[in-house]
Amino acid sequence: MTKANPWLRHWRDRWHAANCIQRRASQSAFYGLGIYVAMFVALVIAAVSVGNTLNFTEQNIVFVSRQPIFLPVLINTIIISIYLAMVSTLNVSSERDQGTLETLIQGPVDGFAFLLGNFLGQLKVYAALALVAFVWSNLLTWLLHLQYSIGVAVVLVVSIAAAAVVIAFGMFIAMWGGRSRTALIYFTLITLLVVGIQLADQIVTGVVLASNPAVNDPLITVRNVLAAANGIVRWVSPYAQLDLAMTAYVDRAFLDFFAHTGIMLLQAAVFLLGSVWLLERKGVRD
């Protein structure tokens, strides 16, 4: 009988542990009510956006669009991924709060396996919900007589990368923030800031376009500051990256499409490894 390479064995054990945690986390989500309600809320909001498009067409007689389903898909991704990231933040930080993390780490699970398992568990849930979103988008296409596009499937696959970033970021915050409540507050504030800058930039740009401002108009300064902030945020925010990837896809700029997808995967890896590093640095006790 040959002995397995110790390094390989170590990683196999780690993977086994991570896989067990992943199964536990995903099953807990699937058997709960939360994800279904969250997706229901996401689809209702997406339906409002589709309803607006229909109202516009009814009033304007015509409506021109390259991908009318991309916006609802983006809305769905944002809401679901934020929900899952919050769940993972709470799961991870409460394990630490309650001291169960210390018990786990004493056993066959190390910090990396624990975080990877939780990450993969939430990602598996997102992938399943993306499949539901795909079914929903096809039903919508058939119902409204929209043009069928393989792009929706492609974008839903890429949205898994965006969700991965948000979930990994949630765990990073859980490791950084300490107690569950603090971590949740940090996560909410940072998410609101990032999403808020992007929204504010769009709104102020619209106001500037409508107001015919002078060079010294304070609105121009606000617009320029927001545009500069958004210039940074668009490289940090996975939603901005997903939006850019969607635009690159419809523009057939496939190099850009893969670049933005790659950036999201890199961000997810950085946050995941960052959370492992924080766990090792701060320890398993609160």
Place this chain on the structure above:
Amino acid sequence: MRTSQRALLVMILILFGLATGGNAGHAQSPERERAFVYATTVFDGLTYASAMAPPDVETLYMIADRQNIIAPRRTMIYYWPITNRFLADWSLLNEVVEGELEVFRGADLVLSVPLQDYVIQYDSANPLETLRIGVGEDALAMHEAFEALFAAYRESLFDYYEAEQAYRAELDEIIINNEPGTVDPEDLPVRPEPVGEFTIKSTDPNKAYPLSLPEGRYTILMRDGNGIVVPDSRRSLVVFAQLQNGVAYSVVPQSRWTQPEDSVYPDAVIYAEPGATVYLQPSRESLFNELHYTRMLDPQDQASREDRTRWVLHDPYPNTTLRVSGADGSVQEAELKGYFVQQLAGSGLGYEVLEFNPETMQRSSFEGFALELSGNNPVYRVELLDEDGRPILGSRREIRVLNIDRGPHVYALALLPLAIGAVVYLARRRQIASVDTRAGG
């Protein structure tokens, strides 16, 4: 001073202030100041457009590899608060600055342009393909040729009016000398053919500094006859290229003919209400950087952004037919037609769109390819064909009739995850129940 006297004095002062303030409020004549400005005449993708860059504007913009005109001038400028712009009062002062216009790339002098004559000419029936700009001797020759053409046109117009008068006189004579119905139509005089519109446009020869540069960032400045740099003349110059060309459609709904929707992307789908009639107006289009293009036409613009692009629609696509393919396999070719918008009688608002009839209508309100979108044939593919019947690249679009009445069903679709959740919940309950049964049994 007694209190009553003081109160009276204050009242008089207030009234005086209000009176003078009121007068000042009526007049709006901002103070003019002498300034060095760059007047530009730049190629906008179709024809030439003019703009003025006051001293506050640090950067000028123009399209690459096209002849553009820079005219440094001394004029009187003033701030106009209504549009938030500095404007030039050319009637007070309009002096071309003579010398040499120098163009630098980094620290290297790449071009030194002397003051020259220029003339811009085009045929307004097809500006894009006929636009010409002449510089120096060419400009004078072009203008001379234009003058000769215009003189010939005037001559032919004069001849036409004379022939028309003779025709009418001869006709009157026949009417007077003959009983109605007794003249053979072949004996009637032939009406002279009217002379078409003179569509060639030309500017007068003007003096300025023509520039045609490849894409890049430059610095320009004016050096006067003594070799001294003219104050305020140093500016940055961004020369940019168009990013893409294409065919756009303005989609004019019959019931909202003043509110067209533009389809600028070849892969964009036009969705429409069932039973709607729409008119498609094809035009050439170009894609530019939003900030570069907007500031080229309006150097004082503050709203545009460099991280965005902008499609610019040019002239209507000339000499084309529209091939319409239905989902049922039917193929039709539509001709571009004129339409007249007839206001309905009565005090209420309302109109109908009629096909233009030159006999009874003065001029058409708009032109387009008409499409009646049937609810039974909900997908159409349209494509422009050139004079030889060949499809024009980038002109294909899909038009789909949207199921607008199914809006409420979209909300019902949101119940999908709850339905899945219910299935999972029931399956889980059965699983637990079977485990309990086994444990109990």
